[in-house]
Every structure is written in structure tokens, then in C-alpha cells.
Amino acid sequence: MTTPPRIDAVFDLDALLTEGEREWQLAARRFAQERIAPVIEEDFERAHFRRELVPELGELGFLGMHLDGYGCAGAGAVSYGLVCLELEAGDSGWRTFVSVQGSLAMSAIHKYGSEEQKQQWLPGMAKGELIGCFALTEPQGGSDPAAMTTTARRDGDGWVLDGVKRWIGLASLADVAVVWAKVVDGSESVVRGFLVPQSTPGFTATPIEGKLSMRASVQCDIDLDGVRLPSDAMLPGAKGLSAPFGCLNEARYGIVWGAMGAARSCLEAALERSTSREVFGKPIGANQLIQAKLADMLVEVEKGILLALHLGRLKERGALTPAQISVGKLNSVREALAIAHEARAILAGDGITNAFPVMRHAANLESVRTYEGTDEIHQLVLGRALTGLNAF
Known part of the structure; x- marks a missing residue:
């Protein structure tokens, strides 16, 4: 389970790594070689995402591995990077999954969520029992999130979300979506994050068809049509872009x-x-x-x-x-x-x-x-x- 000897002979990366970092890398390399490589060409051809592999990633500790607590591994940044390297050597779609789950959805909850939100979602996400997505990009402004048109408005004790998102990884598979929306309060508007369970009425995620890239993973359009949420759905620590x-x-x-x-x-x-x-x-x-x-x-x-x-x-x-x-x-x-x-x-x-x-x-x-x-x-x-x- 090593890089071909002729490449290693020219450059010895191992000498720059700790034993623990190397162990993380080898675990990810084994997964890529044994679980991704044998099926990835077929999956790419069929545009098929193997959701059954997700709990295996959780068991290996790869999901949210850079985070502390809540069942996360608390690994160092280099260890996380090495895992990303080995997974993407298998296929970019699987590194993307780990990024969306851990670096985006789980990080948002871990950084900005309440203790109740963290306890509700993070342990299951770390195990791969629950999947999250991160809904920021919109059809007309991928590089300009400040121009987002998705809104959240107060309605009694709760919130109502309306808008559209595009190119949202895992959205049709996710148990919870971290949705970013503009909250308008008088003349001021500010971007806030909301946790939206996929089962919420008005939330629709549709896989994007016709992709010639990232075919072994899932990216979606999201429609938010009068999505009603309780007051505690907002991430309390997230304010602004x-x-x-x-x-x-x-x-x-x-x-x-x-x-x-x-x-x-x-x-x-x-x-x-x-x-x-x-x-x-x-x-x-x-x-x-x-x-x-x-x-x-x-x-x-x-x-x-x-x-x-x-x-x-x-x-x-x-x-x-x-x-x-x-x-x-x-x-x-x-x-x-x-x-x-x-x-x-x-x-x-x-x-x-x-x-x-x-x-x-x-x-x-x-x-x-x-x-x-x-x-x-x-x-x-x-x-x-x-x-x-x-x-x-």
C-alpha cells in the first residue's frame, strides 16, 4: 500500500510526516485502493454514488476528522490533508464527499451551532449515519454570494425561507441542509445560517442531470418554497458572509x-x-x-x-x-x-x-x-x- 517505488525514490515525503500522520494516509490509501478503485470506472459511467460506503468512511474516522468532540477524531490539519490526497487519488467525488460532510456542513454546525444543535447532528454525521449538505451557491451568482436572493423572514416564533440554490453537493441524500439566507430586518439585511431537515415541507432537492464531470457524486438544485422552521433552526454564531x-x-x-x-x-x-x-x-x-x-x-x-x-x-x-x-x-x-x-x-x-x-x-x-x-x-x-x- 505505497506509492510506486520510483516516485518515492526521488522524493521521500514520509521523512516529513509523523507516524500518526502516516497511519491516517495509509488508511485512506487502503480505502481508495480496495473500495473505490475496483468500482469507480463503472460508477462514473453509470453516474452512481455508492452511499453504502459512507458508514465505512465514518468508521475510519474520516468524517469531520479535523474537529474536536462529538465523536470526531480531532486529527491534525496535515493528517486531514493526507486523507484528502489519497481519496482524491481514487476519485475527486469521494474527496468532495468528505469535504462537504466534514469541512462544510459539520464545520458550520461545529463553529456556529448551539450545543443542542451540535449534539443533535454531529455524532451521527461523524459516524456516517447522517449526511449533511451546505447550501450557499445560487444559480445567478456562484462567485458573488453577497448577491444571494434566498431570504429568511420572521413569522411568529419561527422563520420562513424562500429561494433557490444550485450545485449543492449531497443535497438529495442529506438528512440536514445548512442553508444560507438573507435575513431582512428593517433597512438592514444580513446573511444567516439555518439547519433545514430534508423532510421539511417546501424543501426540494433535485439531482442535476447531464454532468460530464463528478459523475460518481451528487450535486443538486434546491428549491425553498415557504420552508417553515422553528426559531432554534438558526445557527446562533453565524452572522454575515x-x-x-x-x-x-x-x-x-x-x-x-x-x-x-x-x-x-x-x-x-x-x-x-x-x-x-x-x-x-x-x-x-x-x-x-x-x-x-x-x-x-x-x-x-x-x-x-x-x-x-x-x-x-x-x-x-x-x-x-x-x-x-x-x-x-x-x-x-x-x-x-x-x-x-x-x-x-x-x-x-x-x-x-x-x-x-x-x-x-x-x-x-x-x-x-x-x-x-x-x-x-x-x-x-x-x-x-x-x-x-x-x-x-
């Missing part, structure tokens, strides 16, 4: 690691092909051009992992900034896509088939590039950090 952004940064951090897992998988496929396929009487890996491609791919994988590790150590010290997360997310996904495309070229015509994972990773990474902030959004975050000028 800084609340959902706090959760998004947790998910973005996981992507920094996860995208490098997809990149490593593509590099492994290209490396195997370069030594097993012969053209003009010798393995294609004996050609200088192929070796140059492999070398460049390896350099970017290892640079990306080292950057992720650096960010993880900063996070564990409480020193990680949003701009630093943007550096990682922008670099990891952009380079992972470039590696996938280069690997496809090395695989030649066979690279477009599901005999290799490369085209599936490339398709998935197009989604990863878009969600949790597009390239352009992260470039603007970094531009603001460099110049002090807001170009949004």
Missing part, C-alpha cells in the same frame, strides 16, 4: 491536498505506460521527450505536496491566512489539470478510455477548478493581498 467563508476555507484547504492526489494518480498511469509500451523497438520511456514530460510532472506533484504540507503546518499553528489558501488552491488545481493533460498525451489514444483513470481525473478537475472559488477569484484574492486594492 464571514461565517460561510470560514467553512469554505476549510474545504479549500482540503482541495490543496486532494488535487495533488488526482495529479499523482495521472503521473502513476503515465509512468507505468512509459515503461510497458514499446514503440520503434523500445519502451517509450526510453525517449528523451517522454522522460522530460515525466520529470516536469513529478516536479509539479512534489512542489504541490510540499506547498500543501507547508500550509498544513501553518494551519496547525493557527497562522494560515485566506490568501495563503488561495495560493494553494490555485496552484494545486491548475497544475493537476496540466499533469492530467500531459499524462493523457503519453497514454496516446488509449488515454481517452476508462482503462486508465486520466480522462476521469481531468473531467473531475474541471469541476474542482470551478468550485470553492474559480481561478479568477483566487487570483483576485492574491492581487488584493499584493496591492491592497480590491478589484472584485
